[in-house]
Amino acid sequence: MEEVQQTRPPDRYELLSTKLALPRPRPSLVLREPLLARLDEALEYKLTLLSAPAGFGKTTLVSEWIATRGERQDPLPVAWLSLDAGDNDPARFWRYVIAACQAFQAGIGKSALVLLHTPRRPSLETVLTTFINELAQLAHKCVLVLEDYHVITSSQIHETMAYLVDHLPATVHLLILTRSDPPLPLASLRAHGDLYELHAADLRFSLAETEIFLRQALPFPLSAGAITRLEARTEGWVTGLRLLALALQGREDTRDLEHMLGTFTGSHRHILEYLVADVLSSQPERLQEFLLQTAFLNRLTGSLCDAVTGRNDGEHMLEQMERANLFLIPLDDMGQWYRYHALFAEAMQHEARRRLGEDYLRTLYDKASHWYEEHGLLAEAVEVALSARDFTRAAMLIESIVGPYNTINELHTLLRWIEQLPEEVLQEHPELCLSY
Structure with missing residues (x-):
């Protein structure tokens, strides 16, 4: 039998470590204990699917669950992979998945990576069989989180993911965060009791949670009627509430406030317009310029922003935006890498094309x-x-x-x-x- 040559990509093609970093949990204005308990319960299943439109707090909920797990149960090793459109290459996708799982145990997946990097690579099913066998040797239960799975369109990746789920060992629980249900054999998983699901209806804020959020987020109280109208118009959409809270800051005139509440809608198009008209326009001119010039970047760090803008304040601007909760999501514990909230980035990109x-x-x-x-x-x-x-x-x-x-x-x-x-x-x- 021909010996498999052990190869690896050159160092300059190393994977982006920020894609494998656990999101830093933010201080939560609303502690969602029932949902945290449901995620604990979901560990008895093979797969947990969090499927909801953008802005329903999927990542926030799971990162809070991971951070507080030790307060309720024994903490679990967690591997996190943040996906993007470039991961539709099957080899790239599985390189990242295997690299993420090395958070479980140093060297896990090493044999599978050797096969994946072999010039005459065997089938992906063979690679995954080796990987699954390695996962089965883990001593403790672990959790693999795939964030933004909706960006994956490759049928080959979906097929190999189905193979992984079908043969997933009891040592690993898979948690998928996505804006839409993936083309995996969900019906079969439901029938066999292997699937736990949370959707928009589960994640939306209740009236009581909306009231708690607004009471914490705003410097002035709203009437019960105003809160009820806002809950109805946002339909519990967390990001919609956050957008509204930002826009209401600094407005204390009753007529101005009532007008704002009367014109606010949950329409996707209106939300994007609202981001530009009331959030972007209310920022200092220098920050507006920074936002528009960097909106196209999938991930941001100070020196990259400096190179793009021609300025030397990238790190300071990112820190300022994080403190202001301006839709900037930290990707590491060091405060070096960030990304914009997806909807916010889309709105800023649209405005950048118009202005610049x-x-x-x-x-x-x-x-x-x-x-x-x-x-x-x-x-x-x-x-x-x-x-x-x-x-x-x-x-x-x-x-x-x-x-x-x-x-x-x-x-x-x-x-x-x-x-x-x-x-x-x-x-x-x-x-x-x-x-x-």
């Missing part, structure tokens, strides 16, 4: 691409160069990593990049033509 223009935004993309390249994050450098439509630069970057990407079997990513390049650019880079 596409040509100016492309210059920002270019600056980000160079920062990523200088810091060894070449895949991110390619993605941003493609977004900027700087195809010549993108081709140069792809050409520099085409060999290693073939080695680690991320061909889906490589082909997706090459397919975006114009024909005339491909002709100038014959190595890419051969790869394609």
